[in-house]
Amino acid sequence: MRPTLVLAVVAAAQFIVALDISIVNVALPQIRDALGFSGAALPWVVNAYTVALGGLLLLGGRLGDLFGRRRLLVGSLALFALASLAGGLAQSSGQLIACRALQGVAAAGLAPAALALLSTTFPSGPERARALAVWAAVTAAGGAVGVLLSGLLTELASWRWVLFVNVPIAAGALLAARRALPRETAAPRPGRLDLPGALLATGGATALVFGVLRAGSDGWGSPSALATLALAVVLLALFVSVERRSVQPLVRLSLLGQRRLAAANVTMALLCSGQFAAFYFVSLLLQETLGYRPVEAGLAFLPFCAGIVLGATAATRLLPRHGARALVVPGALLAAGGLLWFGTAGAGDGYLTALLGPMVLTSAGLGLCFVPVTGAATGGVAPREAGMAAGVANASRQIGGAIGLAALVAIGQPPALAVGAALMVLAAVAALALG
Structure with a gap:
């Protein structure tokens, strides 16, 4: 098994999962007009994916432990490609929502299988830290690239291509997975699903x-x-x-009782609450307050990706010497400062003077956090429970982000950005237990 190829497959799988959380957002008006969505049904183009993904992550993680992570990853990639193709060909609102739900089911298998493969392939230490840095970078890049691709594909081709674009990505990852990941031998007694x-x-x-x-x-x-x-x-x-x-x-409760692992998952949930809010409200700020076109808004998010990469790269180098707590606490506080800075932007402000600085500050802080937090949430567990730990970590990220975003949407802008900053401060407090 070649670790570099394994990392490429894991990165591609995680990229697809993150990409499809945001890739339909800009295309929603065109989808509504083409398929006759009602106002109440249109949000379910997004929500069908989110609900299926968040609800099935724990099950997906355990299925990988019991029946093989390669099998789960390959099967999930195939299902994702088929659901994306069918969604792009959908002729009614019901068909599209069903296909988005199937994408969420597939993503619930992909995310924990990919993270478990990463944690079992790369030994604890610098190698795993570098692999987690790639994982963190593609997770952040997937969300930002989703916004950019949504605008580009909708303007230059058709809304259907926001779904079709997944097919070649998933197919390529599927072929690479079949080559890079060794076949698993069937265990005499693989275990019984709870x-x-x-x-x-x-x-x-x-x-x-x-x-x-x-x-x-x-x-x-x-x-x-x-x-x-x-x-x-x-x-x-x-x-x-x-x-x-x-x-x-399905989840060993004593595993969740470990202080370091529990602290890592609480910290992850709080960080993602603030991150999801940053993506949502900054996207609104760019388009509704500053008047950016969808493609321009997507391009404006690219420094956010760069900041995540810079922070994750720094975390990779610093983690072996300083430990998780020394990185996550200041990283979360930097992100909090960035969100507060975002809240000062107004209609008359320019991108370079009012947005670039807080965007880089927030994303660099998050990048510092994600590598050590993910490592703490998935490290120190037996290989046979790696999928279980990965499922819990992904569920903390997804459900924490969904809860935080819904709460902040109800509060509204601009107070929500201040509340998002407070969530980052709470994440820093939770990270004190990481050791």
């Missing part, structure tokens, strides 16, 4: 993400949001009860 736990975790996580999305659109006091969030609490409480008694749990 079906009750899987159903409760999937239902609870799905209800939580769905409830947060409803709260963001209908208000936190709306009956639909409150009922769905109450259902999520009940299902997740039952999940904890079942896992305590399970012989082969």
Whole structure:
């Protein structure tokens, strides 16, 4: 097994997952007009993907542990390509929403399989830190490139290409995975899937993400949001009860009880709450306040990617000598300062004077954080539970980001950027337990 090829496959898989969170956003008006979406149904072009991804991440991580990460990665890439092709060919709103949900199902297998392969391929230390830096960079780049590609493809071709573009990427990653990853030998007794736990975790996580999305659109006091969030609490409480008694749990609760791992996941959730808010509100600021066209807004985000890469590169070099806490605490505080700076921008301000500085400051701070936090969330576990840890880490990122974004959307701009900064400060406090 060649580690460089494995890293390329992992990076491609994670890039696709991040790309499709944002790639349809700019194309939504064209999608609405072409397929006759109602105003209430249109957000589900985005939400169908998010709900399926967030709800199935824990299950995806455990399936990789039990039945093979290569099998899960290859199968998920194939499903992602097929769902993207079908979505691009969709002739009705229902067909497109179903295809976006299938993309989310595939992404829920891709993300934990890719991260588990990274953590089991690269030994702890500088090699893993460098690999995690690549993972962090492509995660950030996927979101920003999604905005850029959405604008370019919609203006120059058709909204259908925001889905078609996934097909060659997924197909290329699929061919590389078949060559780079060794075939797994079937274990005599691969283990039994904790079906009750899987159903409760999937239902609870799905209800939580769905409830947060409803709260963001209908208000936190709306009956639909409150009922769905109450259902999520009940299902997740039952999940904890079942896992305590399970012989082969979907998530071993004692794993979550480890201080370093728990702190890493709390920190990840808080960081991503602020990051998701930064993408959302800065995108609105560029287009609605400063009057940028979609392509211009996408190009304006490129320094954000550069800042993540710079921060992640610095973290790779500094982590072995200084440890996670020494990087995450100042990194989160830098990101908080960047978000506060963003909040001062107004309609008369220029890009270079009011946006470039806070964009680089926020992204560099996040880049400093993601490598050590991801390493802490997936390190120190047995190889047979790497998928479990990766599933929890990805769920913390996705669900934390969804909850934070919905809450901040309800608050509205500009106070939301100040609240986002406060979330970054809380992340710095949580990171004190990383050691």
